[in-house]
Amino acid sequence: MIEKIDIKNFGSFKDYEWKRNVGNDDNSIFKDLNIIYGRNYSGKTTLSRIFQCVEYGEIHDDYLDSEFSFHLNDGTEITHDDLEHIKENITMRVYNTDFVKTNLSWFFNDDGTIQPFTILGEQNVEIEKQLLKLKEKLGSVGDSKGLYFELHKINEDFESKLNKAKETQNKLDKKLKGKAQDIKNTGDIYNKPTYNITSIKRDLDLIRKNGISSFILDKDSKTLNERLLREEAKTTIPKISKIKKNFAEYIEKTNALLTKKIKPSKPITELINDNLLQEWVREGMKHHKGKRDTCGFCGSILNQDLWEKLGAHFDEESDSLRNQITIHLKTIENLRLEITNYITLNKNNFYVQLHDSLDKLVREWEMGVKEFEENLNKQISELKEREKDIFNEKELIKVSLDFNTALNTKIESLNKLIKNNNDKTQNLNSDQEKARKELLMDNVADFYNTIQYDEEINSINRLEGEFQQVKSLSVEKREEIEQVLSEKRDLEIQIQDESRGAELVNTHLTNFFGHEELKLVSEGESPNVKFKIIRDSEEAKNLSEGECSLISFCYFMAQIEDEINADRSKEKLIVYIDDPISSLDGNHIFYMFSLIESIIAKRKKYLQMFISTHNLDFLKYLKRLTKPNGDGSINHFLIERRLRQNDSKSFLGKMPVHLKEYVTEFNYLFNEIYNLYKEVKGDRKQLLKNTYNQFYNIPNNIRKFLECYLFYKYPNTSTPLENLPQMFNGNVPPLLNRVINEYSHLVYLDRGWKPVDVDEMEMCVEIIIKRLEEIDPEQFNSLLDSIGVKPKEEIGV
Missing domain, CATH: 3.40.50 (Rossmann fold)
Structure with missing residues (x-):
C-alpha cells in the first residue's frame, strides 16, 4: 500500500x-x-x-x-x-x-x-491456444525461462554495472564534498560561504578543460596573494616633484672659478713656484699681521717692508676669487644635502606586491644620486685645490651626463609606482577577490592532482558506457516483449464480450442516474467493435x-x-x-x-x-x-x-478542520474572510501577493458570505442583501457597499482594469468580523470553532 x-x-x-x-x-x-x-x-x-x-x-x-x-x-x-x-x-x-x-x-x-x-x-478455443503460446514465449522470472527471464538477466547485469558506476561516483562525490567543505570553512582566505559539490565540480571541469598548468601558482605568486589578502587600504602617497634646479649652471660656475686667470701686482717668485709655501704664508699672515711684531715661528722681526711686499703679492683680486670659491663651495654642499635627502619614501606605505619594484627604483635613484655626488665631490676637490693655489688655473671639469634628466627620469618612474600604489588602494577589493580566486583555483588544482580527478572521470565514463550498452539490450528486449504483448492484447480483444460491457454501462446509467434515454451500443464485429452513444434511438x-x-x-x-x-x-x-x-x-x-x-x-x-x-x-x-x-x-x-x-x-x-468536519460553503467562506482578518507572521502584503488568486476572490466571498448569513438571519426575501441595513442598524458602511456591489461584479466597467486594494479589503473584512462578533456572538464563536479557532480568541493576542 x-x-x-x-x-x-x-x-x-x-x-x-x-x-x-x-x-x-x-x-x-x-x-x-x-x-x-x-x-x-x-x-x-x-x-x-x-x-x-x-x-x-x-x-x-x-x-x-x-x-x-x-x-x-x-x-x-x-x-x-x-x-x-x-x-x-x-x-x-x-x-x-x-x-x-x-x-x-x-x-x-x-x-x-x-x-x-x-x-x-465466451472464450474462443483457438484464440486461447494462441494466447497460451504467447504466454509461454513470455515466460516468467520464477520459471527461469522466456522473454521475461531473459530481460531479468539483462536487468541484473544492468543493475550490477549501474551500481558499480554509482558506487564509483559516490566515492568521488564524497571526496568532492569533503574538499568543498574544507574550502567553505576556510573563509578567511577563500570567502566562499556557499561553496558545495556543484561548485567544486564546476571548477574541476574548468581545470580539466583548460589544463592544470593554467591554475597552479608558483611559490612567490602564492605568497604575494596571501599577503595581499592581509593588506588593508593604504593612505594616498603624494607625488614627488621634479628637480627644478639646473645642475649645468653649477658646473659652469665651478669651471669659471677654476679657469679664472689672476696675477699678483708684485709676485714673489718663491711663493708662485711653491703653492704650499704660498698657502702657509697666507695663513701665517692671519695670525701675525696686526697681532705680533716678531715671527711666531722663528722670532725674526716683522717690519713694515715685509707686510708691504706680502700685500703686493696677495692682492685684492686673489682675495676676491677665494671668497667666490668659498661661497660656491657652500652652495655645492647645500645642493649635495638637498639631493641626498630629496626623496624619503616609507616602504610600509606601499603594498607588498610593489615592494620589489620599489626597492629596485630606490636603488636606481640612490645610484644616480651617488654618481651625482661623485661629480660634486670632484668639483669641491678642484675648487679647494684652486683655493690653495689661487694664481694657477685648473683644467675644466667635463660632464658627459645630464644629471637633471637622469634624476628626473628616475623620479618619474617612482611617481608611476606611487600612482600604481594609490590605484591599488582604490581597487583593493577587486584585487583581493582576484587573489582569492587564484588561490582557490590553485588549491583545487592541487586537489585535482592529488585525487587524480581526470582518471576518476574517465573511469566513471567508461562504467557509464558499459551500463548504457546493457541498457540498450534491455530496451531491445522490452520492445520484443512489447511486440508479443501487443499480439496478446489483440487476441484478448477478440475474445471479449463487448455487448456485455455496453450493457453494464447502460445498467449503471439507468440504476444510478435514471438515464434510460441514453445508451451505449456496440457496432461491428470482433475484433473491430466500436461503441457509440445513442439518445432515443439516434x-x-x-x-x-x-x-x-x-x-x-x-x-x-x-x-x-x-x-x-x-x-x-x-x-x-x-x-x-x-x-x-x-x-x-x-x-x-x-x-x-x-x-x-x-x-x-x-x-x-x-x-x-x-x-x-x-x-x-x-x-x-x-x-x-x-x-x-x-x-x-x-x-x-x-x-x-x-x-x-x-x-x-x-x-x-x-485538510483543514472546517473542510474535514463541517464541509459547507458557509464555513468555507467564513474561513476565507477570517484569514484576511487574523494576525499573520511576516509582511501581510507580501503574503497576499503570494496568494493573490484567493485575495482577488475576496469581494465575491464577502458577498456570498453575507448572502448566506442574511438568508438564515432574515429568511423573508429572495434577495438576502436587501436586509444588509438591518445588520448595521440602517447605516451600511460605504466601503462595504462598494466592495459587494462594485468589486464582486463588473457593474462599472472601469473596475475591471484596476487591481483590488489590499488596505480596502482588510478594512472591509474588519467591519464584517467585528459587527458579526458584536451582534451575534454565539454564531460568531461557533464559526470560529468550526475553522479550528478558539471561540472569543482575540486577534493578535
Whole structure:
C-alpha cells in the first residue's frame, strides 16, 4: 500500500516533500481511503497523472523529465525509474481526464468512436491456444525461462554495472564534498560561504578543460596573494616633484672659478713656484699681521717692508676669487644635502606586491644620486685645490651626463609606482577577490592532482558506457516483449464480450442516474467493435458536460468491475478517481457518490482508494463512504496552488478542520474572510501577493458570505442583501457597499482594469468580523470553532 509520495518535478509539483508538507507520524500518511479536496487548477489532475504513470508503467508523455518516488508500507521506495516493479504487486486504475480522452474519443473526435474494453464472455478455443503460446514465449522470472527471464538477466547485469558506476561516483562525490567543505570553512582566505559539490565540480571541469598548468601558482605568486589578502587600504602617497634646479649652471660656475686667470701686482717668485709655501704664508699672515711684531715661528722681526711686499703679492683680486670659491663651495654642499635627502619614501606605505619594484627604483635613484655626488665631490676637490693655489688655473671639469634628466627620469618612474600604489588602494577589493580566486583555483588544482580527478572521470565514463550498452539490450528486449504483448492484447480483444460491457454501462446509467434515454451500443464485429452513444434511438451529438461526466464514469466503473470482483483485489487493487464531478446537478452528484459507494466502497474489495474533488457538496457526500476498516482507515487531504517569488507550485497537505468536519460553503467562506482578518507572521502584503488568486476572490466571498448569513438571519426575501441595513442598524458602511456591489461584479466597467486594494479589503473584512462578533456572538464563536479557532480568541493576542 502507498503511504507517502515525494515529487521532485512533475508539472506544477516542484521540490515537494511529504514530511515537510503533511508530516511524519502515523496519522500523516495515505490510508485505505483517501479524500482529497482542491480548487480547480490546484493540481488534482496532475497528482492523478503521477498515479497513472504506475498504471501504465511509464512516464506520462507531457512530463518526460519528471522525478518522483512512492513510499510503500513495507518500507520500500519506488521511483519514476522503477515503475515496472510496482506494477508487479499493484493493480492501479485511474479515472481522470486522460482516461476519458483515451477511451471515449467520441467526446473529442469527429468519428465519435469509443474504445472497447474487457468484460469477459465466451472464450474462443483457438484464440486461447494462441494466447497460451504467447504466454509461454513470455515466460516468467520464477520459471527461469522466456522473454521475461531473459530481460531479468539483462536487468541484473544492468543493475550490477549501474551500481558499480554509482558506487564509483559516490566515492568521488564524497571526496568532492569533503574538499568543498574544507574550502567553505576556510573563509578567511577563500570567502566562499556557499561553496558545495556543484561548485567544486564546476571548477574541476574548468581545470580539466583548460589544463592544470593554467591554475597552479608558483611559490612567490602564492605568497604575494596571501599577503595581499592581509593588506588593508593604504593612505594616498603624494607625488614627488621634479628637480627644478639646473645642475649645468653649477658646473659652469665651478669651471669659471677654476679657469679664472689672476696675477699678483708684485709676485714673489718663491711663493708662485711653491703653492704650499704660498698657502702657509697666507695663513701665517692671519695670525701675525696686526697681532705680533716678531715671527711666531722663528722670532725674526716683522717690519713694515715685509707686510708691504706680502700685500703686493696677495692682492685684492686673489682675495676676491677665494671668497667666490668659498661661497660656491657652500652652495655645492647645500645642493649635495638637498639631493641626498630629496626623496624619503616609507616602504610600509606601499603594498607588498610593489615592494620589489620599489626597492629596485630606490636603488636606481640612490645610484644616480651617488654618481651625482661623485661629480660634486670632484668639483669641491678642484675648487679647494684652486683655493690653495689661487694664481694657477685648473683644467675644466667635463660632464658627459645630464644629471637633471637622469634624476628626473628616475623620479618619474617612482611617481608611476606611487600612482600604481594609490590605484591599488582604490581597487583593493577587486584585487583581493582576484587573489582569492587564484588561490582557490590553485588549491583545487592541487586537489585535482592529488585525487587524480581526470582518471576518476574517465573511469566513471567508461562504467557509464558499459551500463548504457546493457541498457540498450534491455530496451531491445522490452520492445520484443512489447511486440508479443501487443499480439496478446489483440487476441484478448477478440475474445471479449463487448455487448456485455455496453450493457453494464447502460445498467449503471439507468440504476444510478435514471438515464434510460441514453445508451451505449456496440457496432461491428470482433475484433473491430466500436461503441457509440445513442439518445432515443439516434446517435447523440450534443451531450451536456454533465452527461459526458456520467457516461465516462460509468464506462470506467464497468471496466474495473472484473478487477473489483477478482480474488486478490483486496491485496492489489488501487483505485484513483479524480474529480468525477463537473456541471452535475445535486441529484447526479448524489448518484455519483452512490455508484462509488455501491460498486467499490461497500464491497471493501480494494487495497486502497483515492478520490479528489473540487465540489463541496460532493465532498460532503464522500464523508459518508463506507470505511474499509473503521475511522482509522480514512484520511483527508487538501491540494493548493501557491505562488512563491513568482513561481506557482502545487502542494498536498492535511485538510483543514472546517473542510474535514463541517464541509459547507458557509464555513468555507467564513474561513476565507477570517484569514484576511487574523494576525499573520511576516509582511501581510507580501503574503497576499503570494496568494493573490484567493485575495482577488475576496469581494465575491464577502458577498456570498453575507448572502448566506442574511438568508438564515432574515429568511423573508429572495434577495438576502436587501436586509444588509438591518445588520448595521440602517447605516451600511460605504466601503462595504462598494466592495459587494462594485468589486464582486463588473457593474462599472472601469473596475475591471484596476487591481483590488489590499488596505480596502482588510478594512472591509474588519467591519464584517467585528459587527458579526458584536451582534451575534454565539454564531460568531461557533464559526470560529468550526475553522479550528478558539471561540472569543482575540486577534493578535
